[in-house]
Amino acid sequence: MEQEIDTTQLGEDIVKKLKTIYDPEIPVDIYELGLIYDVMVNTDYEVKILMTLTSPNCPVAETLPKEVEDKVRGIENVRDVEVEITFDPPWSKDLMSEEAKLELGML
Template structure:
């Protein structure tokens, strides 16, 4: 396995680990398990782009949650820059939550 692949996998693991420390303030589940993170991209310069959503466009943390994601991911040593794109297409629904999140919320 090439070193670049190992570094990319480690960076991806580190990003997911950091994102799993961020919780929706109204739901006791991290935003990764809630399905709020749609995609994560990293280029060869370790610039990261994250596409995420919120549980609702009127979410009270619409300003602060994406900023928290950006700051925490940017704190990873390997990361140079972070861009967080907020989207509501497709809209979030309970169907995209992980089984772990559904179990935590008593939905399974």
């Protein structure tokens, strides 16, 4: 019988992995920066990540979503990954965590 995998724990593992990915222009990880809007894991261990970029003209618009997909796909038990980019709502500094604001000297 296949072992049951806790989707909540898998979601937490995904967030930990996302916190290892940094915006190349801002020395803060993409999760604390507020670029990740949602992480969804279904019971088939398929992952959908809704994220944004700091701007539509972001220089890493082509590479950052692919890096997110590749790193999350590498997590044990993840069967499939879809990364969707949205600009609704547009990213703003208000989406940054307190930790990110402190790191950037904004507090």
